[in-house]
Amino acid sequence: MKRRHFFSGAATAVAAASVGRAALAALPEIPQHGSADTAVPPSPPTGRPFRPVVTLNGWSLPWRMNAGVKEFHLVAEPVVREFAPGFVVNLWGYNGQSPGPTIEVVEGDRVRIFVTNRLPEHTSVHWHGQRLPNGMDGVSGLNQPAIPAGKTFVYEFTARRPGTFMYHPHADEMTQMAMGLMGLWITHPRLDAHGRHPLIAPADRDYAFLLNAFAVEAGTRTPRVNEMTDFNIWAWNSRVFPGIDPLVARRGERVRVRVGNLTMTNHPIHIHGHEFEVTGTDGGAVPPGARWPEVTTDIAVGQMRQIEFVADEPGDWAVHCHKSHHTMGAMGHDVPTMIGVDHRGLVAKIQKIVPDYMVMGERGMADMGAMEMPLPENTLPMMTGTGPYGPLEMGGMFSVLKVREHLAAGDWRDSGDYVQPPGTQAWEWRGAAADLPPAPVAPTAPAASTASRAGAATVRKPGPGGTGHAH
Amino acid sequence: MNAPRSATLCALTACLLLAGCASVSPDGLRGQVQALADGRTAGVAAPALPSSDPTARQQADAAVAQWLAQPLQADAAVRIALWRNPGLQARLAALGVADAQRVQALTLPNPTLTLGRFRSGHEREIERTLGLGLIDLVTLPWRTRWQGQQMEQATLDAAQDVVRLAFDTRRAWLRAVAAEQVAATQERMHEAADAGAELARRMARVGNWSRLQQAREQALWTDSAAQLARARLAAATEREQLSRLMGLWGADAHYTLPDRLPDLPVEPEASEGIEARALRERLDVRAARLELDRVANTEGFAGVAPWAGDIGLAYTRNTTTEQDTGHADVKRGWEVELAVPLFDWGGAARSQARGRTLQSAAQLQDVALRARAEARTAWLGYRTAYDLARQQRDAVVPLRRFISEETTLRYNGMLASVWQMLAEARASSQAVADALQAQRDFWLAEADLQRALAGTSGNSSSGIASAALPGAAAGRAANPEPQGH
Ligand SMILES: [Cu+2]
Numbered sequence: 001m002k003r004r005h006f007f008s009g010a011a012t013a014v015a016a017a018s019v020g021r022a023a024l025a026a027l028p029e030i031p032q033h034g035s036a037d038t039a040v041p042p043s044p045p046t047g048r049p050f051r052p053v054v055t056l057n058g059w060s061l062p063w064r065m066n067a068g069v070k071e072f073h074l075v076a077e078p079v080v081r082e083f084a085p086g087f088v089v090n091l092w093g094y095n096g097q098s099p100g101p102t103i104e105v106v107e108g109d110r111v112r113i114f115v116t117n118r119l120p121e122h123t124s125v126h127w128h129g130q131r132l133p134n135g136m137d138g139v140s141g142l143n144q145p146a147i148p149a150g151k152t153f154v155y156e157f158t159a160r161r162p163g164t165f166m167y168h169p170h171a172d173e174m175t176q177m178a179m180g181l182m183g184l185w186i187t188h189p190r191l192d193a194h195g196r197h198p199l200i201a202p203a204d205r206d207y208a209f210l211l212n213a214f215a216v217e218a219g220t221r222t223p224r225v226n227e228m229t230d231f232n233i234w235a236w237n238s239r240v241f242p243g244i245d246p247l248v249a250r251r252g253e254r255v256r257v258r259v260g261n262l263t264m265t266n267h268p269i270h271i272h273g274h275e276f277e278v279t280g281t282d283g284g285a286v287p288p289g290a291r292w293p294e295v296t297t298d299i300a301v302g303q304m305r306q307i308e309f310v311a312d313e314p315g316d317w318a319v320h321c322h323k324s325h326h327t328m329g330a331m332g333h334d335v336p337t338m339i340g341v342d343h344r345g346l347v348a349k350i351q352k353i354v355p356d357y358m359v360m361g362e363r364g365m366a367d368m369g370a371m372e373m374p375l376p377e378n379t380l381p382m383m384t385g386t387g388p389y390g391p392l393e394m395g396g397m398f399s400v401l402k403v404r405e406h407l408a409a410g411d412w413r414d415s416g417d418y419v420q421p422p423g424t425q426a427w428e429w430r431g432a433a434a435d436l437p438p439a440p441v442a443p444t445a446p447a448a449s450t451a452s453r454a455g456a457a458t459v460r461k462p463g464p465g466g467t468g469h470a471h
Numbered sequence: 472m473n474a475p476r477s478a479t480l481c482a483l484t485a486c487l488l489l490a491g492c493a494s495v496s497p498d499g500l501r502g503q504v505q506a507l508a509d510g511r512t513a514g515v516a517a518p519a520l521p522s523s524d525p526t527a528r529q530q531a532d533a534a535v536a537q538w539l540a541q542p543l544q545a546d547a548a549v550r551i552a553l554w555r556n557p558g559l560q561a562r563l564a565a566l567g568v569a570d571a572q573r574v575q576a577l578t579l580p581n582p583t584l585t586l587g588r589f590r591s592g593h594e595r596e597i598e599r600t601l602g603l604g605l606i607d608l609v610t611l612p613w614r615t616r617w618q619g620q621q622m623e624q625a626t627l628d629a630a631q632d633v634v635r636l637a638f639d640t641r642r643a644w645l646r647a648v649a650a651e652q653v654a655a656t657q658e659r660m661h662e663a664a665d666a667g668a669e670l671a672r673r674m675a676r677v678g679n680w681s682r683l684q685q686a687r688e689q690a691l692w693t694d695s696a697a698q699l700a701r702a703r704l705a706a707a708t709e710r711e712q713l714s715r716l717m718g719l720w721g722a723d724a725h726y727t728l729p730d731r732l733p734d735l736p737v738e739p740e741a742s743e744g745i746e747a748r749a750l751r752e753r754l755d756v757r758a759a760r761l762e763l764d765r766v767a768n769t770e771g772f773a774g775v776a777p778w779a780g781d782i783g784l785a786y787t788r789n790t791t792t793e794q795d796t797g798h799a800d801v802k803r804g805w806e807v808e809l810a811v812p813l814f815d816w817g818g819a820a821r822s823q824a825r826g827r828t829l830q831s832a833a834q835l836q837d838v839a840l841r842a843r844a845e846a847r848t849a850w851l852g853y854r855t856a857y858d859l860a861r862q863q864r865d866a867v868v869p870l871r872r873f874i875s876e877e878t879t880l881r882y883n884g885m886l887a888s889v890w891q892m893l894a895e896a897r898a899s900s901q902a903v904a905d906a907l908q909a910q911r912d913f914w915l916a917e918a919d920l921q922r923a924l925a926g927t928s929g930n931s932s933s934g935i936a937s938a939a940l941p942g943a944a945a946g947r948a949a950n951p952e953p954q955g956h
Contacts (some may be wrong), residue, residue: 191524217880218881219877330884331885332885334888335888339566341670349666350889352659352662354663354896356883358883360883360885374883375881375883376880376881376884379880381884382886393500
């Protein structure tokens, strides 16, 4: 997870699998990607030059030039995706992974995409946000017959508008998207003679990911495709924290982050330590006069947002969805609140019938981040991920922006934990209590003597050591 | 004068000899009952029957005390029941009474001596007659045989009661042990429900739960309390039943039971040859066969008895003395009294006896048929109980346990609540209780099978347990009484 593979490396293999070579003689080869690590693409070997994006825990699809046309080959197929170490899910994806590889082209490129369907049912591909001929829009039944299982269809159009786009099926899409069939499409701008674009600034670091959500019941490995609201796996590019790679930048670099939302709810994406501007949507680049500073941008369902900022504050900064349940792993949404409930005298009784029983939630949920308890198979803890100062108590849509003073331009590796300069970290007050400024009391607060009247919650405070579970 | 005298003596001697053959069994036929019941007492090898000998009784009491001092095993329970069950003791005593009655019936009546003194004119007449009813003597060989057969039959009946008591005790032991275990399981479940209800109360108190949610947990608690009460009652009742069968009361009844039933056998018994075995070994089949023999034997006698009637034999010696002269005249002679078969030639009695023979034959057939059917049914019940117990033990309990463990894992991950976990744990405990009962049912079915194969029908087994036993002699009202005396 920590090491990033380069595009030319071993992670990309040429598959000679089930579609017969003879049948595909005229087709581009089918690149496959075997791991969920981030693969940083090289500069484009053919076609117009561009600076590739880095797909978080993903990769970009190689192409071949054929008489001036950029040819790609997507294969829709069942895949097994590792969401985090030890947690794998059966999904549908493209070319070995879900989401599929990022397709990167340059404004004005003529693009031909071969789509081979190795799914058990028909499919199609809709090129979300693109200007293209109606018959290439990929809505099966409306624009084209669906691609039957085992067949290959060809889409061809010109990438007319620069921006951040997505591709996904528009045939049985509820099922197919619930199974993870989706990918990113980046159309890089065509630059003028000076290497500039009026609305799109060059970026030193260009990250892209899709927001996706799955309903994977604890102990299972295939999503429940009929779920509409009660998802429990909130992912970026079908990865969950701590399985999501960090976004690294050298101090002062211009960082672009492109986020697309293919879940069924909105996600307020929040970055710590910096302000950013939304410089583009799936409608295109935002005119500079329309941009305003943000630290959170809400990405509605089916939308894309392209945000940019200068990474000028060194440190490890959280980047996450601000819906707090979306930074959790699998959890029971109907588990009652146990905070403040006195368990004294009951644990031994319960242990008589459930020997492994331990009290949880009595003081809050943070125990989950610290305790290592056996869980159902193929299930991540609700909270997980550990930093230099302990459990992060996070899972799901969470990553870290790592801004460092010194970082080579092409260095995308995780730069490790940030060490704060002395005196720049919150510290424990060790002085006398009397020296503390008095805590102000709200004028309507009840007097201290009535605070424990019947019906009022009395939270039992954790004792020293904080492991008071064996009552 | 010598010849008749010696003849008389001979006849008397013969009578005495015949009568002397029938002597009372010193142990009241207990040894025979025990021999018949051997191998049929619920898997217990050679249990002893209560003895009338004080030394043996003391030894038995010591052994009982020793068995009661440790967790009571099934074998010991059966042995104690055979020693101490008052019903069985009454039954065996009655058998001894019947034996004595038999001997008495075979004893010849004393001869009658008639003395007369008459005066007529000058004569004084003294008459001495020694009379003997010959019918008893004539029928003695028949009667000896019938009485013997009847005692054999009574012994067989008693042995069947021994067998029933042994199996009833084993069954009661199984039920008592299982009931105690089930109660223990229910107790654990109730404690968990108790914890759940208390936790719910505390949840509601601090405002995390509504009264409704609390009430649902409270309802589970009341359910489990009721279940526990029933389980405890069942355990006490089953134990009482066992104590009663073992004839224990007071301090003796404070024994402890083992905390587990015997394991299921690895392989169940095969069904081959079970009907033949039942026909060969069952005591009731044997009794029915004996009955048929006995009734068939009475046929010959039944034809003779009516006209043979009361044959009377008398020897008379009359002395007539002339008073004047003192001359005495002695008159001796034999007198035989015979019925004249003018009206009853014994035909009705013969057909009655024939009818009884047919009846007994049909009864034998009926008993054999029942033995076969019971053997088959018992085996089917045994096999089904085995399969159910295996399934409960090897499939249901591990499944429930797995579900409970998985729910605990989900609780660990805060995917499930403590109440869901408790509910599954309760279901798991219930499966254990069900498995205990299935295991018990198997052993009960096994006892039924063994009894059906080697012992007798279980139909009248309640008779012995109720201690209200009819006398052994009165137990065979359907048998024809030997006629003619
Ligand atoms: Cu979110």
